[in-house]
Each structure stands twice: as C-alpha cells, then as structure tokens.
Amino acid sequence: MAIRIDGKALAAKVKSQVAAEAAKLPRKPGLAVVLVGEDPASQVYVAGKERDCAECGIESFGHRLGAETTEDELLALVRRLNGDPRVDGILVQLPLPGHLSEETVINAIAPDKDVDCFHPFNVGRMVIGDPVFLPCTPAGVMAMLDEYEIPIRGKRCVVLGRSNIVGKPMAALLTQRDGTVTVCHSRTEDMAQYAREADILVSAVGRTGLVTADMVKEGAVVVDVAMNRDGDGRLCGDVDFAAVEPKASCITPVPGGVGPMTRACLMRNILTAAALHQA
Ligand code: GUN
Numbered sequence: 001m002a003i004r005i006d007g008k009a010l011a012a013k014v015k016s017q018v019a020a021e022a023a024k025l026p027r028k029p030g031l032a033v034v035l036v037g038e039d040p041a042s043q044v045y046v047a048g049k050e051r052d053c054a055e056c057g058i059e060s061f062g063h064r065l066g067a068e069t070t071e072d073e074l075l076a077l078v079r080r081l082n083g084d085p086r087v088d089g090i091l092v093q094l095p096l097p098g099h100l101s102e103e104t105v106i107n108a109i110a111p112d113k114d115v116d117c118f119h120p121f122n123v124g125r126m127v128i129g130d131p132v133f134l135p136c137t138p139a140g141v142m143a144m145l146d147e148y149e150i151p152i153r154g155k156r157c158v159v160l161g162r163s164n165i166v167g168k169p170m171a172a173l174l175t176q177r178d179g180t181v182t183v184c185h186s187r188t189e190d191m192a193q194y195a196r197e198a199d200i201l202v203s204a205v206g207r208t209g210l211v212t213a214d215m216v217k218e219g220a221v222v223v224d225v226a227m228n229r230d231g232d233g234r235l236c237g238d239v240d241f242a243a244v245e246p247k248a249s250c251i252t253p254v255p256g257g258v259g260p261m262t263r264a265c266l267m268r269n270i271l272t273a274a275a276l277h278q279a
Helices: 007-024 040-056 071-082 102-108 120-127 136-147 167-176 191-195 258-278
Strands: 030-036 059-065 089-092 156-160 180-184 200-203 221-224
Touching: 007 040, 007 136, 007 258, 030 040, 030 071, 040 059, 040 258, 059 071, 071 089, 071 102, 089 258, 120 167, 136 167, 136 221, 136 258, 156 167, 156 191, 167 180, 167 200, 180 191
Parallel strands: 030 059, 030 089, 156 180, 156 200, 200 221
Antiparallel strands: none
C-alpha cells in the first residue's frame, strides 16, 4: 500500500516557519486579495487564504467586487494596490468573469507584488532558474516530493495538463531538478501510454476519474493537483484513489494533499515579497 503524502501536516510546518520569519520583520506583511464576482469555489478558496494569512501574522486586505466590474475599474484598483506600501502581495483570484482579460490584469500587477508568480517577468525568472517567487502549486508539489525524499534526478516525470498556473510551471521545476519531463494535454494521442511510463505522475487536468489504475506503473509516485466535485458534491481529484493507491509507492490524497501546500507556498511568497520591500 502506498504512503499517503500528508500535505496538511507539511503545510502546517511551512506556515509556522513563515509565521516565525514574519514576526521578525519591522512591519507586518500584507496581502491584498481581490475577488470579482460570486463564484462559490473562489469564495471558499479566498476565505482559506485569508485564514492562512491570519495564522501566519500576515495582514489581509479583502476587496470584493461585483461581477459587473469593468476592466478599467479592476485595473484602477490593481494600480492603487501597486502603490500601497502596506501591501506586499496582490492576489487576484482566477477565474475572472468572462468580460475581463486575465492576461491584462495579471500584467498590471507590479512584478514585486506578484505572489502568485503569474506575471511574465516572474514566469521568465522562474523558467531560467533565477526565481523571485515560485508558482504556488508547483512549488508545493516540489516541497512534498522533497519532504518524502522522492528522487527526481533522471526520473521519468509525466505532467497531465498544460495550464499556465500548474502544468507549464510544474514541468519547468521538474526539469530544473533533472527530471525527464513529458507534458500531456487535451490533444495528446493516447495519454495512458505516457502516464504508464511515469516514475512521478502529476495530474492537473480537472477531470474526475481521469487517472485509472491501468495508467499507473507499479511503484509510481502519484500527485493529484485537481480539485473536482464528484456526483455527490464531495471534493475529489483526477485520480481514482481507491484503485490507484495499491499500485503507487506514494500518493497525495484530495483533500489534504496539494491544496494546503499551495496555500502554504503562497504564504512563503508573501514573506519573500515583504522581506524584499522591507530590506
Ligand atoms: N485560481 C485557482 N488557483 C489559483 C491560484 O493559485 N491563484 C489565483 N489567483 N487564482 C487561482
């Protein structure tokens, strides 16, 4: 039976380190959290991030905007936050309502406050191996692999999904650690064939039941990034956990796996930003 990777416990450890470091700064770190519209999942995620801030001694400034907010209004808020010295990090929760360009809004965030690591400047720095911030979910996955002493160098890594938030930066970080990385996506012919070769399989697609036992090599490490709802409304990932667990050597559960680590790595990025601003 596989070792279950305890993301919740590791996240608690990371957050207590962040809290200890934050307490040493002359001024409390600050995060501005911007939520546009009433997407229920986003409301839950944002509330969780604000709770984490409180636990870490980070001040959070919430900005709830109506779904009808114009791009000009949102950009004006981002610019105001860029210039606010109490704000070290700016998080605009995605997805945005359809009439707003995520790209335009992300590009407007000052790179030194881009704690999601979504701005092209920070993505570039990360890809060349000279990061300011690390993307939260991929960094959380790397921290879990390291905590459980899972070797990456020379290993066959397969990432399912090519989003800007997870798939692409995940592939970049695994490559930097000398993994041999294949990225599969919606146009991949026979995804299962690639998945079966993986020593480390990371699924970040968002489709319940995508990863079945026949797609997993005996002894593989399986990381499930997805946050889906099953037919009964329960939180689940992409991986058929019950069927895959007996084949894997290590596996992340959903919930309690990657999710808490994403949030812990956000806290770490806010600390990094605050340290930069208060240096
Ligand atoms: N939506 C889903 N994940 C994320 C994230 O990590 N950051 C932001 N800003 N929005 C998200």
